[in-house]
Amino acid sequence: MIRPRTILQLLILIIWSMPILIFPQEYTELYETMDEWIYDKDEDIFLEPGQIVEWAVIDREQSRYFLKKYLDVLTDMDPMANLQIQETDEMRVKAVKKETGGTVLYSVNAISRAGALNELSKTVLVNMSVKDIKRVLERKYEWDYINNLDTGFITGDIINVFQERNYKQCRDAFWWTHRRVDFGFFPRIILRVTPRYAINLEFGREEIGYPVNASRTLNIGLTTEVFNLYLTVPSAYPGISNGHPLDGAYGGGLKFDSPRFGGSISFQDLDFVSKGDITYFDSEHIIYNDYSGQLYWSFTNRVGKPEDEPGFGMPLGSLRIFIGTTLFSLVYGYQDENAEFITLDRSQKMMALQGLLRAEYATDMDENYINKWRFMSQLNLGLTGLGSVQFSATRSIIQWLSVSASGAYFWSGVDFLDSRLGPEETYRWEPGWYFNPSISIYF
Amino acid sequence: MKRRLDTIRYTLCTCLLLAISSQTILAQSNTSPKLNLDSRRYQAWTIEHEPYRLLVENALDEYIALTETNLEPVMPGDIIIAIRSKTARNELFQLRYGQSAQGFSIIEGEEIKWILGRTLLLTIFEKDKYYHLDSAIPFSKRAVQPELDYLATELFWTKTDMMISLDRAIYRFGNTGGILYEWGNELAGRPYGEAGYMRMGISTPVFKIGIQIPSIVAMTNGYQISGTDNYKLNGGMGGFGAFSYSNLYGELAFMNNTGDMSQDPSLDVTGLDFINYVDFYGLIYLNLGVTTTRFLGGAFQMKPGFTFQRVAHRKMVQDQVESRFIGRDGLAFTNDATFYYGFFLRADYVSRLIDNRFPRMHITGQISGTTSFLAKVTINATQALGIPITYIHYISETDWQTGQTLLVGVSIKLENPLD
Numbered sequence: 001m002i003r004p005r006t007i008l009q010l011l012i013l014i015i016w017s018m019p020i021l022i023f024p025q026e027y028t029e030l031y032e033t034m035d036e037w038i039y040d041k042d043e044d045i046f047l048e049p050g051q052i053v054e055w056a057v058i059d060r061e062q063s064r065y066f067l068k069k070y071l072d073v074l075t076d077m078d079p080m081a082n083l084q085i086q087e088t089d090e091m092r093v094k095a096v097k098k099e100t101g102g103t104v105l106y107s108v109n110a111i112s113r114a115g116a117l118n119e120l121s122k123t124v125l126v127n128m129s130v131k132d133i134k135r136v137l138e139r140k141y142e143w144d145y146i147n148n149l150d151t152g153f154i155t156g157d158i159i160n161v162f163q164e165r166n167y168k169q170c171r172d173a174f175w176w177t178h179r180r181v182d183f184g185f186f187p188r189i190i191l192r193v194t195p196r197y198a199i200n201l202e203f204g205r206e207e208i209g210y211p212v213n214a215s216r217t218l219n220i221g222l223t224t225e226v227f228n229l230y231l232t233v234p235s236a237y238p239g240i241s242n243g244h245p246l247d248g249a250y251g252g253g254l255k256f257d258s259p260r261f262g263g264s265i266s267f268q269d270l271d272f273v274s275k276g277d278i279t280y281f282d283s284e285h286i287i288y289n290d291y292s293g294q295l296y297w298s299f300t301n302r303v304g305k306p307e308d309e310p311g312f313g314m315p316l317g318s319l320r321i322f323i324g325t326t327l328f329s330l331v332y333g334y335q336d337e338n339a340e341f342i343t344l345d346r347s348q349k350m351m352a353l354q355g356l357l358r359a360e361y362a363t364d365m366d367e368n369y370i371n372k373w374r375f376m377s378q379l380n381l382g383l384t385g386l387g388s389v390q391f392s393a394t395r396s397i398i399q400w401l402s403v404s405a406s407g408a409y410f411w412s413g414v415d416f417l418d419s420r421l422g423p424e425e426t427y428r429w430e431p432g433w434y435f436n437p438s439i440s441i442y443f
Numbered sequence: 444m445k446r447r448l449d450t451i452r453y454t455l456c457t458c459l460l461l462a463i464s465s466q467t468i469l470a471q472s473n474t475s476p477k478l479n480l481d482s483r484r485y486q487a488w489t490i491e492h493e494p495y496r497l498l499v500e501n502a503l504d505e506y507i508a509l510t511e512t513n514l515e516p517v518m519p520g521d522i523i524i525a526i527r528s529k530t531a532r533n534e535l536f537q538l539r540y541g542q543s544a545q546g547f548s549i550i551e552g553e554e555i556k557w558i559l560g561r562t563l564l565l566t567i568f569e570k571d572k573y574y575h576l577d578s579a580i581p582f583s584k585r586a587v588q589p590e591l592d593y594l595a596t597e598l599f600w601t602k603t604d605m606m607i608s609l610d611r612a613i614y615r616f617g618n619t620g621g622i623l624y625e626w627g628n629e630l631a632g633r634p635y636g637e638a639g640y641m642r643m644g645i646s647t648p649v650f651k652i653g654i655q656i657p658s659i660v661a662m663t664n665g666y667q668i669s670g671t672d673n674y675k676l677n678g679g680m681g682g683f684g685a686f687s688y689s690n691l692y693g694e695l696a697f698m699n700n701t702g703d704m705s706q707d708p709s710l711d712v713t714g715l716d717f718i719n720y721v722d723f724y725g726l727i728y729l730n731l732g733v734t735t736t737r738f739l740g741g742a743f744q745m746k747p748g749f750t751f752q753r754v755a756h757r758k759m760v761q762d763q764v765e766s767r768f769i770g771r772d773g774l775a776f777t778n779d780a781t782f783y784y785g786f787f788l789r790a791d792y793v794s795r796l797i798d799n800r801f802p803r804m805h806i807t808g809q810i811s812g813t814t815s816f817l818a819k820v821t822i823n824a825t826q827a828l829g830i831p832i833t834y835i836h837y838i839s840e841t842d843w844q845t846g847q848t849l850l851v852g853v854s855i856k857l858e859n860p861l862d
Contacts, residue, residue, distance in 0.1 A: 005449070053505050053508075053509070055560065058561055095509065097505075097508045101508075102508075103508055103509050137509060138509055138510045138511075139505075139506065139509050139510065139557055140510065140553075140554075140557045141556075141557065142556045142557075142561060143556075143557075143560050143561070144560045144561040144562050145560055145562050145563070166492055166494070166495075166572070166573050166574070167574065168492070168571075168572055168573045168574055169572060172571075178571070195571070195577075196577050196689070224688055224689075225574075225575070225576060225577070225688075226576070226649045226650055226686060226688055227649075227650055227686040227688060227693070229686075229693050229695075229727075252695060252725065253695065254684040254685075254686070254693065254695045256650040256652055256684065256686065258574070258619075258647060258649075258650070259491075259492070259493075259574050260619070260620070261620060261645055261647065263652045263684070264652075264684070265652065265682040265683065265684040265695060265696075265697065267695075267697040267723050269723070271778065271780070290699070291681065291682070291697045291699060293652075293654065293681075293682035295644075295645070295652060295653075327654075327682070329699070365572075
């Protein structure tokens with residue numbers, strides 16, 4: 001007869017062993033002998049690229065534990081051994097991914113505080129326990145990449161002949177802002193209401209070649225990571241100029257941007273909301289852009305040199321190049337005595353097609369998320385001669401203040417038919433040049 | 444007495460041990476990752492910068508090679524979502540990869556450090572320094588919502604390599620972009636030839652942009668139940684752009700027809716004296732979706748929004764397009780264009796997905812301002828072949844839209860067998 005005490009003892013034993021039975025802690029062994037855990041360098045010297053995995057052990061407890069075990073085995077094997085390796089050394093591990101599956105240890109190096117690199121002896125390693133070798137190999141601890149090929153992406157670079165780079169830093173400096181508020185007096189104001197959404201106000205139509213005071217428009221919109229949806233209202237921004245700017249009308253637009261592709265569409269219409277309340281630059285000769293479309297392809301590269309590198313050169317930053325095409329239309333007319341806009345002519349189709357070449361450069365952000373320098377230049381080249389070049393330059397003076405200047409120059413005008421002057425008579429529109437200094441505060 | 448005390452003592456010890464062991468087991472088994480996160484406490488985003496995505500894929504492949512783990516490698520069509528706590532610095536809370544339709548693999552805690560390594564982890568953590576898109580997937584109540592994912596994707600983009608339907612086609616270049624063709628505009632209430640224009644451009648999962656041209660497709664794909672045959676819209680030259688970002692959709696299009704109109708075959712139908720075309724159009728709406736298990740199964744999506752459009756009235760005089768202020772009925776217009784705006788509402792329902800890939804049925808009802816009421820049923824015979832049937836009832840009777848129309852299309856979806 002089984003006594004209750006025995007049943008209880010058995011029950012206790014089963015209960016105690018349950019966690020062990022359910023969650024076995026033993027490793028499943030891949031290889032049968034210790035030699036199989038450690039790669040024989042003499043066996044195959046031609047390892048394919050990508051077969052070797054290399055890392056530095058950041059977890060100090062892990063490296064201290066392994067090096068202590070190594071030193072214990074070493075002193076057991078040779079009590080007189082010269083101990084160049086210390087428990088406090090930094091550990092670097094190389095492993096080989098086998099074609100048949102699984103990984104084996106290729107080498108372990110210890111770097112002393114003085115920087116001396118010592119490779120751990122294979123003879124000692126094979127005498128260590130499988131558990132310790134496997135613990136290192138499994139990489140279930142904090143680690144980091146070692147060489148530049150692995151860590152080049154810290155600054156967003158891709159290591160190739162083109163020095164290709166993450167576009168984000170440069171893009172954000174021009175698309176919106178890295179800060180919560182970028183308050184420019186006044187080419188643009190950007191308020192990042194949340195990290196995902198921003199409200200922006202921008203004078204002019206920079207994307208089609210009429211920045212700041214070259215276009216009497218103000219775009220008020222919603223900006224996100226990928227698009228900018230805006231309303232256009234007539235406006236006028238004072239600046240230094242010599243020319244006849246584009247007139248503004250009510251309208252709207254949509255801009256897109258992604259690492260490779262982007263573009264925009266926009267429309268304006270003098271009949272859209274109200275025609276009586278718009279003040280024109282010259283009501284006898286009104287020129288406005290009724291629609292535009294743009295499509296571009298872009299890429300970003302690293303340019304410049306780090307600050308600690310000797311010699312002259314641009315500060316380290318990102319250069320983003322845009323190549324694309326713009327389709328836009330210009331309408332010419334005048335305002336009659338009833339404040340009605342009378343259309344006299346439109347731009348020809350071929351004139352409406354322009355090539356786009358744009359470059360944006362921004363120095364790498366500092367610890368305060370500020371690009372010390374920003375430059376932009378854009379060339380709009382028409383098939384029939386109409387074209388412009390524009391630029392902007394911004395310098396951050398202190399953490400919350402920057403100064404900038406922008407400008408545009410149109411090297412040719414456009415002839416519009418004007419029936420008021422006579423049949424086949426034309427009015428020549430000269431856009432001229434524009435210059436605009438400004439300051440911005442950030443917070 | 445002593446024996447009784449012993450029995451009590453053993454019983455107490457057993458109970459104590461049982462409680463301790465149960466706690467140990469429960470504590471060990473309670474390690475499943477947290478699925479539905481609180482959006483007030485966490486930020487989630489998809490890693491869109493291709494090099495970083497590849498580095499995460501490589502790191503995971505390495506980890507799988509080094510460690511005995513049940514984790515699956517990242518597949519080419521997977522999205523990778525990084526999640527960080529708003530209160531933590533320099534560490535990720537979770538890393539998820541997979542697809543909404545199939546579900547996500549979740550990595551969290553120390554394992555993220557083991558997989559990514561310190562530098563890559565810090566790089567991924569600093570989301571404002573690379574291209575990413577904020578994601579709401581970790582905050583939804585259900586981890587896997589294949590039907591909603593289907594609805595969210597297929598109206599704007601496609602998950603198949605090539606999608607060809609009568610009114611829309613996309614040929615994808617990888618996961619990030621493709622070329623797009625559209626005939627008409629369903630969201631404007633005018634699919635197929637009803638809009639008078641076609642579109643061509645580029646499309647990505649979040650935006651599309653391109654040009655609008657007169658519809659050169661002259662095929663008949665339906666039956667006009669009532670109304671007048673030649674009361675149609677004409678085409679023109681213009682552009683369009685649309686975005687689908689988070690739960691927000693927006694679209695703008697403009698069109699103009701000022702010069703030689705001979706390229707527009709719709710003039711043969713409408714005649715040269717009564718030209719009408721949509722010269723600008725806009726739409727913005729919110730996506731509100733719910734997955735249902737009780738009623739039919741599948742998923743519903745509501746899209747409330749606002750739309751506007753302007754129809755320009757023109758006529759051809761000596762090969763030149765001129766403004767027109769008289770309608771077909773001889774009555775005068777106030778302006779040479781008619782502006783409409785109004786409430787937009789679209790409701791979509793898809794049945795349960797078959798093999799997590801396609802629904803047998805997709806039903807749509809849509810009101811586009813004062814333009815039209817549209818009902819559409821798409822029956823998918825297989826994933827590759829679907830037949831959409833569309834009914835349109837024009838709400839306002841005008842010179843360019845009348846009566847009711849029934850239209851039939853075909854939709855073919857092809858996948859690269861190498862994938």
